Amino acid sequence: MIQCNELAYADLSFRCTEGVYRKLPMINVGVLGATGAVGQRFVQLLAEHPWFQLTALTASDRSAGKRYGEVVNWRLDVPFPENVADIRVRSTDTKSLKDVDLVFSALPAEVAGDMESECARAGLAVCSNASSHRMDPLVPLVIPEVNPDHLGLIDAQRDAGSDGFIVTNPNCSTIVMCLSLAPIQKFAFSDLRVATMQAISGAGFQGVPAMGIYDNVIPYIGSEEEKMETESLKILGTLDGGNVRSAPFSVSASCHRVAVMDGHTMAIWVDIVEPLARIKKAFQTYKPPIKDLPTQPPKSVQYLEDPDRPQPRLDRNRGNGMTVSVGRLREGVRYIAMGHNTIRGAAGASVLNAELIHTRKYL
Numbered sequence: 001m002i003q004c005n006e007l008a009y010a011d012l013s014f015r016c017t018e019g020v021y022r023k024l025p026m027i028n029v030g031v032l033g034a035t036g037a038v039g040q041r042f043v044q045l046l047a048e049h050p051w052f053q054l055t056a057l058t059a060s061d062r063s064a065g066k067r068y069g070e071v072v073n074w075r076l077d078v079p080f081p082e083n084v085a086d087i088r089v090r091s092t093d094t095k096s097l098k099d100v101d102l103v104f105s106a107l108p109a110e111v112a113g114d115m116e117s118e119c120a121r122a123g124l125a126v127c128s129n130a131s132s133h134r135m136d137p138l139v140p141l142v143i144p145e146v147n148p149d150h151l152g153l154i155d156a157q158r159d160a161g162s163d164g165f166i167v168t169n170p171n172c173s174t175i176v177m178c179l180s181l182a183p184i185q186k187f188a189f190s191d192l193r194v195a196t197m198q199a200i201s202g203a204g205f206q207g208v209p210a211m212g213i214y215d216n217v218i219p220y221i222g223s224e225e226e227k228m229e230t231e232s233l234k235i236l237g238t239l240d241g242g243n244v245r246s247a248p249f250s251v252s253a254s255c256h257r258v259a260v261m262d263g264h265t266m267a268i269w270v271d272i273v274e275p276l277a278r279i280k281k282a283f284q285t286y287k288p289p290i291k292d293l294p295t296q297p298p299k300s301v302q303y304l305e306d307p308d309r310p311q312p313r314l315d316r317n318r319g320n321g322m323t324v325s326v327g328r329l330r331e332g333v334r335y336i337a338m339g340h341n342t343i344r345g346a347a348g349a350s351v352l353n354a355e356l357i358h359t360r361k362y363l
């Protein structure tokens with residue numbers, strides 16, 4: 001992976017200390033639901049992107065027509081990108097998106113389904129963080145390092161008559177788990193169990209009352225376990241023509257909310273009949289099947305030797321929040337995985353999907 005320290009926008013390339021990313025045409029993009037928690041993260045990641053020109057931000061009708069800098073209540077732990085402050089917020093409808101080629105959806109699931117379908121029918125590419133279309137048979141549910149070939153379902157959508165298409169990224173906890181499995185995916189296993197300790201930011205700004213989470217662990221997150229148990233089988237399944245055959249093993253999840261701001265931690269048990277030394281080596285030497293994407297970290301999966309790692313506070317920002325850290329590997333096979341839930345587990349995942357889509361000339 002080329003390490004970058006300078007953006008050269010004039011020639012539409014990512015200039016790096018060791019070379020230059022491939023030159024690609026700039027694509028006009030928008031963010032649906034740009035003022036919410038995930039929407040803000042999309043804006044942060046796209047504000048100075050070398051391949052995507054952020055031109056459209058949508059929100060509720062009461063914000064439409066106003067400057068983004070006036071209506072957004074910036075809550076991220078990074079400075080507000082001033083170059084987007086004067087963008088006029090638009091209504092969330094296809095009429096306001098005629099000057100863009102691709103939209104990133106940070107919409108709530110209850111409204112995302114219809115809007116994303118309308119965008120696809122209007123000829124737009126949609127990279128969605130919402131759950132609405134994740135399990136649709138013709139919609140790819142993609143983690144680029146795990147199942148990039150599933151983007152072939154874009155062709156199936158077009159064959160079915162859609163001018164545009166929808167690509168989704170998984171639930172935040174599912175991404176961390178499935179990406180942690182990428183180095184050992186080549187080993188056959190029959191059962192997968194996971195217990196999560198999920199950050200409060202995963203519930204959004206207003207999601208968990210302070211009096212509910214202080215000095216507490218909440219042993220239930222609505223529909224989270226079902227998402228992990230179903231989405232992972234699609235992601236780790238096999239593309240067969242215009243369909244995905246689910247992975248041939250079972251997944252059992254138990255999900256919990258803990259008093260951590262960012263970073264989902266999880267204990268994972270995988271039934272693999274391989275010497276532990278081979279498993280460890282697979283983690284240590286893992287190289288993903290994709291490369292040279294601007295949002296891709298130097299290491300998608302980082303194996304940590306210290307017995308008390310990974311920890312959210314110390315490790316969630318590895319790879320600019322795009323690296324999943326793995327440690328405490330033990331016989332069983334048992335290990336701990338941790339990743340940044342609003343970057344790798346949400347907006348960053350969609351942006352990485354879009355970069356892969358762009359390199360494969362679907363835009």
